[in-house]
């Protein structure tokens with residue numbers, strides 16, 4: 613698939629067929645992660661591949677944070693079922709000490725954001741669907757997956773073959789709303 617097609621047609625996919633994800637495709641996705649740029653090329657990421665059904669179900673249970681969802685009126689993360697039902701869940705983690713901090717900007721999040729976009733576009737290019745799940749109980753997830761305290765969990769990615777081809781995603785802002793020429797505009 614052409615890169616721009618992949619960028620344009622990638623959607624958050626939360627329903628998957630039972631069809632397993634081939635190991636070769638998983639490897640291609642992880643290779644795409646591996647090639648991502650990072651702060652000083654430190655590659656602070658750690659990725660956990662989860663296939664055990666019982667573990668995926670527990671991860672799914674941990675995809676809710678009351679203080680985040682209650683004010684929005686959600687009773688569950690929209691991706692909760694996806695985490696339990698996807699053939700594979702990839703847990704994206706970072707070691708912040710292996711990335712940079714400058715002017716209070718913590719670049720491990722940038723490193724992981726780029727690596728995770730590679731993951732999502734590679735999945736799209738291989739005919740797979742995924743969604744970035746950013747709301748979860750990090751402490752209990754750490755316990756479940758034996759993740760040390762110095763490692764941050766950044767995102768969860770259920771991956772599988774999409775039940776249906778989604779067409780349009782939620783609307784995006786027009787370019788005029790966020791692209792400025794020569795200088796920032798506040799009005």
Ligand SMILES: Cc1cc2nc3c(=O)[nH]c(=O)nc-3n(C[C@H](O)[C@H](O)[C@H](O)COP(=O)(O)O)c2cc1C
Pocket residue numbers: 622623624625689690691743744745746747781782
């Ligand atoms: C950092 C981040 C966190 C997200 N967390 C969640 C989440 O917890 N649950 C969920 O269902 N979707 C989550 N999403 C998916 C977004 O809702 C989705 O990308 C956005 O609505 C645009 O839709 P699209 O991906 O189909 O283009 C997250 C996306 C990002 C980038």
